[in-house]
Amino acid sequence: xxxxxxxxxxxxxxxxxxxxxxxxxxxxxxxxxxxxxxxxxxxxxxxxxxxxxxxxxxxxxxxxxxxxxxxxxxxxxxxxxxxxxxxxxxxxxxxxxxxxxxxxxxxxxxxxxx
Amino acid sequence: xxxxxxxxxxxxxxxxxxxxxxxxxxxxxxxxxxxxxxxxxxxxxxxxxxxxxxxxxxxxxxxxxxxxxxxxxxxxxxxxxxxxxxxxxxxxxxxxxxxxxxxxxxxxx
Numbered sequence: 716x717x718x719x720x721x722x723x724x725x726x727x728x729x730x731x732x733x734x735x736x737x738x739x740x741x742x743x744x745x746x747x748x749x750x751x752x753x754x755x756x757x758x759x760x761x762x763x764x765x766x767x768x769x770x771x772x773x774x775x776x777x778x779x780x781x782x783x784x785x786x787x788x789x790x791x792x793x794x795x796x797x798x799x800x801x802x803x804x805x806x807x808x809x810x811x812x813x814x815x816x817x818x819x820x821x822x823x824x825x826x827x828x829x
Numbered sequence: 830x831x832x833x834x835x836x837x838x839x840x841x842x843x844x845x846x847x848x849x850x851x852x853x854x855x856x857x858x859x860x861x862x863x864x865x866x867x868x869x870x871x872x873x874x875x876x877x878x879x880x881x882x883x884x885x886x887x888x889x890x891x892x893x894x895x896x897x898x899x900x901x902x903x904x905x906x907x908x909x910x911x912x913x914x915x916x917x918x919x920x921x922x923x924x925x926x927x928x929x930x931x932x933x934x935x936x937x938x
Contacts, residue, residue, distance in 0.1 A: 719872075721872075746924075748925065748926075755837065755930070755931075756930055756931070757833075757835075757917050757919070757928030757929050757930050757931050758873065758917075758926070758928050759928070760925040760926065760927070763924065763925060770924070771923075771925065806872055806873070808926075815861070815921050815923075815924040815925065815926070816861035816863065816878050816880075816921040817875065817878060818875070818926060819875060820865075820872035820873045820874070820875075821872050822871055822872045823871070823872045825870070
């Protein structure tokens with residue numbers, strides 16, 4: 716257990732529905748990252764925060780995706796109007812300030828879009 | 830062409846064997862190099878990280894980085910069935926990690 720928690724662990728939804736995932740980072744870490752991992756592939760970067768500021772978003776993050784980190788603590792990732800191609804494992808990671816090399820991952824949220 | 834290339838395997842070896850896992854990369858700006866272990870349906874677990882070229886040892890694990898060849902390796906000595914997992918190499922560029930595809934490793938008792 717790395718100390719990064721994610722909720723829910725598994726989400727099944729129908730195409731067109733909205734879903735929201737939550738990540739609680741290690742408490743002393745001020746950086747928080749979201750990645751997406753599909754079967755047989757490595758994780759791909761989506762976005763990251765330093766405290767409450769969202770500093771970078773990947774081109775993978777379409778307009779249907781939005782992430783927030785109010786008050787610089789937990790973060791939420793929302794997907795609107797889900798598509799079957801959104802089915803994947805959504806991973807959250809956190810790291811200390813200035814240490815992008817030591818990212819600790821949570822257990823992930825597995826999304827299945829029917 | 831992907832920035833980080835990793836043979837997906839699968840790789841199957843007997844217990845006690847030395848395992849060698851490798852990645853190549855194309856971006857010379859990468860400075861930090863990591864290895865993660867991922868068990869089925871779990872999040873990646875940070876095993877080792879190294880800065881620039883050189884070797885780093887931690888118990889049965891040794892990480893090597895050769896920046897001149899853009900090549901990194903992870904060696905596992907005295908492999909155990911509990912080492913069976915997917916091993917992901919990752920490189921830090923501009924505050925985010927770029928991962929290889931992962932190598933699926935099985936250690937047979």
